[in-house]
Structures are given as C-alpha cells and as structure tokens.
Amino acid sequence: MLLPPLIFAALAGLFIWGMSREDPTQLPTAFAGKEAPPVQLDPLGESEPFTDADLRSGGIKLVNFWASWCAPCRVEHPNLKALSEEGVAIYGVNYKDKPGKAQDFLLELGNPFAELGADPKGQMALNWGVYGVPETFVVDGKGKVLFRFAGPLTERVIASELRPLLNGEQKAAQ
Template identity: 65%
Template sequence: MARLSPLMALPPVIFAGLAAMFVWGMNREDPNALPSAFAGKQAPAVAVMPLGDNPVFADADLRDGKVKLVNFWASWCAPCRAEHPNLEKLRAEGVTILGVNYKDKPEAALGFLAELGNPYAAIGADESGRMGIDWGLYGVPETFVIDGAGNVVLRFPGPITERVLESDIRPAMKRAAAE
C-alpha cells in the first residue's frame, strides 16, 4: 500500500485557516468602519484645481455654518457610478455636496458629470492625489460629513447606498446640525 505524503494535508489546513479568517471577518461589528484621525477635528486643507467651468471650493466653504458633504469620486470608479443617484437625491433635498475629482482626466470627469448629472454645489480636481492623502483617503468613493464649523463628523468609505444613506449619512448630518 502506498504511503501518503504529509504535504497532502497542507491544502485542507490552509483552506480551514482561510475559512476561519473569512468567518471572523464577516462577524466583525462594522466592516465599513475605518478609523479617521480627523473625526471631531477640523477638516484638512482643501487643495483643488478647477474642473471645467464648475465653481471651485476652498477651506472657507467648509466653515460657512452649514452642514455639507465632501465626496471624493472618479469617472473610472464603478462604485462612484452606483452611488451617483443617491448624491443626486441629496442635492434635490438641498444638501450641499462638495466634490473632489480624484486622480482623473478632466475630460473623463466632465463626461461622467454630463452623462449622469452634477450633484455638486462646487467641485475641484485633485489630479495628483495630494488632497486625498491629506484627508486620509483609502479609495473612491469616500464621503465626509462636515459640520458648519468645518469639523469632520463622519468619514464613510465606499458608495452611499440607500441603506448607508439612512443608517449612516443622515444620522451624521443630524449630529452635525446639532453641534
């Protein structure tokens, strides 16, 4: 009778380890929670270039006494396309959304807005990604709820779905308005 090699046991052991890590990851309290060094603190500096003939925003716009969202997005980002209808919905409700087009080609970004609509009260381009680095960006889309004094109330990584809008964004906006 042929003897089995100890290496034959390796694939099932590796699979069991990966399965255990997967189960642990799925049972974390909030898988979307990524730490933000700026929560409760002043938003980092705004450093954007104009995008087409759209109005541009600056640091002072973050401290105008009104709650607003700062949304990092790109035309090449599929989740940005998915969240876009919810941004349009918020804009229609009167929510001020400031857009940061992240590491994108201006013509592609403008084409994206021409196709889907422009939910942004003001917008700027972060072609080098420097502002994204300063804001601690993990990727796009990423949205920050900013209170009227320019403080970060919430950082949400990922697309704003209907569920996220109701469970995270709207409550954070209410907290920001109360501060």
Template identity: 60%
Template sequence: MKIKALAVLPPLIFAGMAVAFWLGMQRDDPEALPSARAGQVAPELTLEPMPGEAGFDAETLRNPGAKLVNFWASWCAPCRVEHPHLAALAEEGVPIYGINYKDEPERALGFLRDLGNPFAAIAADASGRTALDWGVYGVPETYVLDGEGRIVLRFAGPITERVIDSQIRPAIAKANGN
C-alpha cells in the first residue's frame, strides 16, 4: 500500500509544476521587470552613427509627442518576431528610434534591408554603454517616452499585438497627455 502511494507522488509533483508554469506564463505584469528610470528623463546617449542612416541624440527624444525607443540586434531572434509589430506602429505614425545593440553594422543594415526599416532614425550602441545607462536587461526592449523625454513605460521582451493593445497604446496616450 505504501509503494502505491509513492507511485502517485511523481505525477502529482509534475502536475503541480505544470500548473505553476502555466500560471506564470499567463502573467501580463508590466512591473515584472520595473524600470528604476520610470518617470525620469531618459539618460544621455552614447551612440555611434549607423552608416548611411539618419541618427538621433538625446535632444531628439525631448521633441514634442510620444515616441518609442527600441533596443534591438540582428542576432536577436525575438527582435525578428516583434519587427512586424514595430513596422505596423511606424505605419500608424508612431515615431520609433532604434538603438542597435552590440551588433555589426553590416548585419544590422542587412536585417533592416530584409525586414524593412520601421525606425525614424537609428544609431549603434556598439559598447553597450547606453543600454547599461538605460537599465536594459536584454534585447529587445522598448521604452515609451513623452514630449519631455521622460520614460513613461519600459517593456522588456518582444512587442506583440497583445502588448501593443494592453501596454504600449495606453502608455502612448499617457505620454501624449490623454
């Protein structure tokens, strides 16, 4: 009898772990990786120009209106997944500034040639200094900034339609004072 009771234990443990994993995947918590910079003016930029592309600086991020800053890389698989969603936002008129993170310029430009360029301007963070200053955990990461260059939202991970509807659009509205 004792052996039969022990035989049930592994499936019960597995079922409990599966439920815990499933519940963890259902969380849509924007505070899961909070930004210490939320509500603050975005840090200065230590960026290099991307060959043949329009660049930007910290002053650009303080221009009127909401804007997104997206940290990405050509070697980043989730960046490929989110790219069509960034392109859709850009088509709607949302200005997106791309910061290419620790990448080779030729590969980054090839990525944009293949998938399209949703960025109003891009620059390279070859050393990772800007990402460190901004508190980036990894790419992709997207920040919504207001017209004063203040960080309204930080989202770590690939942007999806669900994320756009539940977090990005409300943050853009807040950044625009709506």
C-alpha cells in the first residue's frame, strides 16, 4: 500500500527537477557559430522578401519569427519597435499566417522590420529549428548565428542577452 505513493512521489520529484534544470528559453541551436540556414520566403505585401545576401551584408541583424495570431508576439512588438528606432536591423519572418492578418497586425502596431517575408508553410522555420513564435536569432554581418531566443524579447532579455552582442559587434566594426 505504501509503494504506489512512493513511486508517484519519486516520479513527481524527477519531473520537477528536470523542469527546473535549465531555462527553457535558452534552447540550444545547432547553428550557433555556423552560417544561418537558407532564407526561403514569399513576399508579404508589395515588397520583396529578404534574402541570404541581405543577412551577409555586414552588421548585426535580428531575424524574428512572428505571427498575427501569436499573443506573445503582440507583447514583444513594442520592444522590437524600440530596437528598430535605435537602428537595429530586424528582419521579420511571418510564420504560418494569413497575409491580410499579418499586414493588419503591422498597420495596427507599426512595422519594426527593415525587411520582411512570409513563411506560409513553416518550411524556413523548420530549417532554422524554430520551436514556436516568437523566436529571435542574432546573426552577424557574415551570416553566422550568434544567439537564439525562444519567446518574447523582454526588456530584461534585451539588456542581458542582446545588448552585449550588439555592443560587441559595434566595437568589432570600429
């Protein structure tokens, strides 16, 4: 009679320990320090989507996967706008969304993206190893992935994770 509760307690303890070991937003990427996977995007609106060459055109860039149906994307959007206003190049990948809904989202909240494209079937996201939206990759001027973050970019994440990368790139360019 005592064995089932002990087994349950042991399994529950292992589960809780496993969940608290690492920060789930710090999911590893196989591309850290390697070239970013290919860019395969459809146009969103009237402009042409960004390309591999754009990612390798010098300067650090953020590649942000987002969708209009994603509530955390709406929460992160003001922070993306603030980064964009500071001159950070943000390349947007609209993930599995309806073009009209995506354009309405940007009309309502503003467009922080230097360049933009649509990934209607999620193939580019799959190739990049995206777990969900929002998800952001930091790419250096040579097209190498420096960092990835799963979840909305908060002020804390920007200060602790992105600023050091952005400042390091600026120093390297001087």
